[in-house]
Amino acid sequence: MSAGDSFVQSIEQRRRLVETLVHAGDLRTQPWRLAVEAVPREAFLPSFFRPVDGPEGTLWEPVVAAEQESLALIYQDETWVTQLDRAITPERTQLPVAGVPTSSSTMPGLVVRMLEELQVDDTAKVLEIGTGTGYSTALLSERLGGDLVTSVEYDSVVAARAANALRAAGYAPDLVVGDGLDGCAASAPYDRVIATCSVRRIPVAWLEQTRPGGSILTTMTGWLDASAGLVRLEVTGKGRAEGRFLGTTDSFMPARPHDRPPLSDDLFDWLSESAPEERATPIGPEVLDQVVNWTCAYLAQLAVPDAQVIGISEGDGPMVNYLIDEGRRAFSALIPQADGCWRVRTAGPVDLWGQVEAMHARWQAAGEPSLDLFRLDVTPTAQTVRLMDSNQPFGSLPLGT
Numbered sequence: 001m002s003a004g005d006s007f008v009q010s011i012e013q014r015r016r017l018v019e020t021l022v023h024a025g026d027l028r029t030q031p032w033r034l035a036v037e038a039v040p041r042e043a044f045l046p047s048f049f050r051p052v053d054g055p056e057g058t059l060w061e062p063v064v065a066a067e068q069e070s071l072a073l074i075y076q077d078e079t080w081v082t083q084l085d086r087a088i089t090p091e092r093t094q095l096p097v098a099g100v101p102t103s104s105s106t107m108p109g110l111v112v113r114m115l116e117e118l119q120v121d122d123t124a125k126v127l128e129i130g131t132g133t134g135y136s137t138a139l140l141s142e143r144l145g146g147d148l149v150t151s152v153e154y155d156s157v158v159a160a161r162a163a164n165a166l167r168a169a170g171y172a173p174d175l176v177v178g179d180g181l182d183g184c185a186a187s188a189p190y191d192r193v194i195a196t197c198s199v200r201r202i203p204v205a206w207l208e209q210t211r212p213g214g215s216i217l218t219t220m221t222g223w224l225d226a227s228a229g230l231v232r233l234e235v236t237g238k239g240r241a242e243g244r245f246l247g248t249t250d251s252f253m254p255a256r257p258h259d260r261p262p263l264s265d266d267l268f269d270w271l272s273e274s275a276p277e278e279r280a281t282p283i284g285p286e287v288l289d290q291v292v293n294w295t296c297a298y299l300a301q302l303a304v305p306d307a308q309v310i311g312i313s314e315g316d317g318p319m320v321n322y323l324i325d326e327g328r329r330a331f332s333a334l335i336p337q338a339d340g341c342w343r344v345r346t347a348g349p350v351d352l353w354g355q356v357e358a359m360h361a362r363w364q365a366a367g368e369p370s371l372d373l374f375r376l377d378v379t380p381t382a383q384t385v386r387l388m389d390s391n392q393p394f395g396s397l398p399l400g401t
Ligand SMILES: C[S@@+](CC[C@H](N)C(=O)[O-])C[C@H]1O[C@@H](n2cnc3c(N)ncnc32)[C@H](O)[C@@H]1O
Pocket: 102, 103, 104, 105, 106, 111, 129, 130, 131, 132, 133, 134, 135, 136, 137, 152, 153, 154, 155, 158, 178, 179, 180, 181, 196, 197, 252, 253, 254, 255, 256, 257
């Protein structure tokens, strides 16, 4: 295919993408429409992985831009993974490989919906966390001009690729390699902060670097992998913000320092040495499952913010879900019963499952409200989730940076 043919096909694909995004309700305003029409996504996706079924789960098959079909794939409203396990890029393998996605070009529908939710005017100064491939940074730069856009990427290799792609496409935002949880003080204050990676709590730096009246748009997650979807907060003063859960079911990969820590080598020793107490429980691990109920799973995670879950196979018995808080050396193991009920074995200074049970009971007593009926209040000393019409805390996000 000649360069001219590729260009014409790219323009055609962008028009089709715009139609798809408008039809889905993600793309709503003319300035963002013009931006999507203008930015060539292929410039940011010279290669990517496509998921394929493997014998033991998903494998990632490399796709390089030279392949005939790649332009059509690139303009699908899909997330394309560009890095696995913080190191593997599509160029490094010719065969499908296993791995955990650690960088990607997010599906355009979600990127554009977030940009619309950001509610910028032509003069907004924006801080983006998670440059990734640079595609969303290019959309921001196309809409606002590069001098109003700062984007931070944690991974230096990912950042270098994005910088080259942005420069080649004619965009000149301020690009920073570093931990986006620290924001970028040098260019603060910002009118808007947008994160395309997910956080456990709102980082203090974002609050400090957003001007009062400005806003922060992010997804929130935790160590049980339950996402809160999008959250938009207005910064109201020093270290203070208030906002709400938008009720979407979006999720991003966790921001790196907010990701769950690896479990320690002596985990199985202290599990086997502890003397747990066993009792019946009215709920099972389904309360942690977002497929079963998005809100319930996020609130359950909020009840035990420092816990992780792993499945352990005990002899010939069924797989047992262990909820583990290593910092406090506490665990709860959920044992399935033949009659479909559950028993729980708990050990340690806190009854982890008891905390999940209490949160679940509170949520049921409130009439099982969905997440869009909750708000998030941030002060210098606490980040508290409450129902819209109540001052009673429902739960708190873990403290830290
Ligand atoms: C879903 S990708 C970003 C998608 C990107 N906006 C795009 O359009 O291609 C998430 C990115 O966030 C980055 N990331 C993770 N933690 C980060 C952090 N603490 N600060 C900055 N970037 C981070 C990852 O390395 C990854 O590249």
